[in-house]
Amino acid sequence: xxxxxxxxxxxxxxxxxxxxxxxxxxxxxxxxxxxxxxxxxxxxxxxxxxxxxxxxxxxxxxxxxxxxxxxxxxxxxxxxxxxxxxxxxxxxxxxxxxxxxxxxxxxxxxxxxxxxxxxxxxxxxxxxxxxxxxxxxxxxxxxxxxxxxxxxxxxxxxxxxxxxxxxxxxxxxxxxxxxxxxxxxxxxxxxxxxxxxxxxxxxxxxxxxxxxxxxxxxxxxxxxxxxxxxxxxxxxxxxxxxxxxxxxxxxxx
Amino acid sequence: xxxxxxxxxxxxxxxxxxxxxxxxxxxxxxxxxxxxxxxxxxxxxxxxxxxxxxxxxxxxxxxxxxxxxxxxxxxxxxxxxxxxxxxxxxxxxxxxxxxxxxxxxxxxxxxxxxxxxxxxxxxxxxxxxxxxxxxxxxxxxxxxxxxxxxxxxxxxxxxxxxxxxxxxxxxxxxxxxxxxxxxxxxxxxxxxxxxxxxxxxxxxxxxxxxxxxxxxxxxxxxxxxxxxxxxxxxxxxxxxxxxxxxxxxxxxxxxxxxxxxxxxxxxxxxxxxxxxxxxxxxxxxxxxxxxxxxxxxxxxxxxxxxxxxxxxxxxxxxxx
Numbered sequence: 001x002x003x004x005x006x007x008x009x010x011x012x013x014x015x016x017x018x019x020x021x022x023x024x025x026x027x028x029x030x031x032x033x034x035x036x037x038x039x040x041x042x043x044x045x046x047x048x049x050x051x052x053x054x055x056x057x058x059x060x061x062x063x064x065x066x067x068x069x070x071x072x073x074x075x076x077x078x079x080x081x082x083x084x085x086x087x088x089x090x091x092x093x094x095x096x097x098x099x100x101x102x103x104x105x106x107x108x109x110x111x112x113x114x115x116x117x118x119x120x121x122x123x124x125x126x127x128x129x130x131x132x133x134x135x136x137x138x139x140x141x142x143x144x145x146x147x148x149x150x151x152x153x154x155x156x157x158x159x160x161x162x163x164x165x166x167x168x169x170x171x172x173x174x175x176x177x178x179x180x181x182x183x184x185x186x187x188x189x190x191x192x193x194x195x196x197x198x199x200x201x202x203x204x205x206x207x208x209x210x211x212x213x214x215x216x217x218x219x220x221x222x223x224x225x226x227x228x229x230x231x232x233x234x235x236x237x238x239x240x241x242x243x244x245x246x247x248x249x250x251x252x253x
Numbered sequence: 254x255x256x257x258x259x260x261x262x263x264x265x266x267x268x269x270x271x272x273x274x275x276x277x278x279x280x281x282x283x284x285x286x287x288x289x290x291x292x293x294x295x296x297x298x299x300x301x302x303x304x305x306x307x308x309x310x311x312x313x314x315x316x317x318x319x320x321x322x323x324x325x326x327x328x329x330x331x332x333x334x335x336x337x338x339x340x341x342x343x344x345x346x347x348x349x350x351x352x353x354x355x356x357x358x359x360x361x362x363x364x365x366x367x368x369x370x371x372x373x374x375x376x377x378x379x380x381x382x383x384x385x386x387x388x389x390x391x392x393x394x395x396x397x398x399x400x401x402x403x404x405x406x407x408x409x410x411x412x413x414x415x416x417x418x419x420x421x422x423x424x425x426x427x428x429x430x431x432x433x434x435x436x437x438x439x440x441x442x443x444x445x446x447x448x449x450x451x452x453x454x455x456x457x458x459x460x461x462x463x464x465x466x467x468x469x470x471x472x473x474x475x476x477x478x479x480x481x482x483x484x485x486x487x488x489x490x491x492x493x494x495x496x497x498x499x500x501x502x503x504x505x506x507x508x509x510x511x512x513x514x515x516x517x518x519x520x521x522x523x524x525x526x527x528x529x530x531x532x533x534x535x536x537x538x539x540x541x542x543x544x545x546x547x548x549x550x551x552x553x554x555x556x557x558x559x560x561x562x563x564x565x566x567x568x569x570x571x572x573x
Contacts, residue, residue, distance in 0.1 A: 002286050005526055040523065045471045045499060046319040050523055089525060215314050217321060217522040220286075222279035224325050225314035235307070235328065240283075 001030040003220070005089045008063065010082050017143035019069040020111075021078050022056070029063045029090050031055040033119035034211050034244040037063065037090030038219040041077040051077065052216050054115035054188075054243070055091065063088065066114040066144070092219050093243050096122070096209050099184035104128045105177045105206075106152075107170060107197050109189020110136045113148065115211055116188055120151035129153050131177040135170025135193070139163035171196035178204040185209070185247075198247035208247035214238040256539035257546035258532070260294070260513050262491050263414030263439030265348045265375055267294035267514060270547055271504065271532045274495050274518035275300055275352035275378060275418070276325065280338035281345075284525055290345040292529040294514060298339060300354040300380050303363035305331035315451045315460035320470025320497070321519055322449055324463035327354050327383055332367040340373045348375035350416065354383060358393075358403050365410045376413055379404065379438075382420030382445035383467070394420040394445075397432035404436035416493065419443040421473075421480055430484040442493035442516060443484060444477045469519040471497045478510050485511025485552060499527065501534020508535075508547065509554035
């Protein structure tokens, strides 16, 4: 789907956790899971840049984003009211592929869960057997658990402090899900978590797809501001070479 | 009646005075998915060097009040690879201006040598103003004698239209402008970014890995406008004005200040269709005010300012 710029009306702004909001906009973006949009958080030139958000969910007439207030841009976004118009450009970037295996193991870390709800829906529609692992530092970091649980055949939550689900890093609990049938791995979350997921995939010989984030300006591959160092030493643009990468592209074989 | 938007820059006749600024438009393909690039006056591609450059390590970007800092460091695939990308742009029947950079005069000339036979290249914009690379870029743009020598050497190497892009990071931009004009430049473009920095007070570290970067966006527009006013007054060659343009009204300000054409940079990042919108907006402005051609408004604010204002502009803001 070619990206386009459009004005979208804000339908709902729901607080779903501590500083975490679910924003629903009216209109179609026709994104694949893992793709993102660039959003003008306020109708002004300060803050200047758009904010990239992964697609949390989308349908032919709505786009849903899940975000946490992390600075002035997202704070201003959280104050936008139903009926207001937002400028949205998308869909952008490369999303998650369907994968070859019949089983999918999906790992979320904190706000990294945002793009994975739509992925679960997509994998479910493709007839995959889906195991979902949802980790956060504390219980407050696990939001919309019922939505995720309803789209997974197996569901495991974990927190580092044990305030909800199993106690520990979520990646500690993934191994058994990979020991049976061949599975593809999908993950989004902090870099150390992604590194651990990539190691699990390597050990199991599984294909592994990771969604990364970076500070961006253009979002379309022109400015070269969001590059990361690939495993081969060359630059990768998170916006257009990603945000979803094969694990070996980032961490090597 | 649709107003006449054409302007001349060196040997080129542009269908309208709006072009992207180098570095904000890649090699054009990234924005071709949003609109046909035939709507542009010219296509200005990324800073191109003789050999591939890897650029600076990340973090390369930082947002600042009404603007942004970048320290990309002229990452580019080199002139040979760039030529292939530039050839793809011929389908748009629009002049292609290649921004040329190097560590030494020899490297600038190498780029010209690689690209000069290529019909898809219409003009060069000599980048003597990039603040993000050591031993090059800005180093060539701050001394009138060095500018004169480099521009003369490039002038002798090409018949194509030669634009020299000036840095605002100098004490007297007019002296640099005159040096470039005297050396045979066909036009000047200004301003490149302003050297700046940002520090995260919480982590107590500079935000950019390169420590400093180039400031762009609406925050720099008043500086850019003042310099375009001063330079266009001092030289007899066309000026391409840029710095913080985000809409047609901004572009008109630059034309009124004396620019023959305008370039739009980081505004692409907040609005991928900014260029065609500005073209339409300029046409609407001309119609609304009864002008038949965009050429009629170039430098018009100077006439309005009259003799005194003209002479004093930019020299003594404190007196009033």
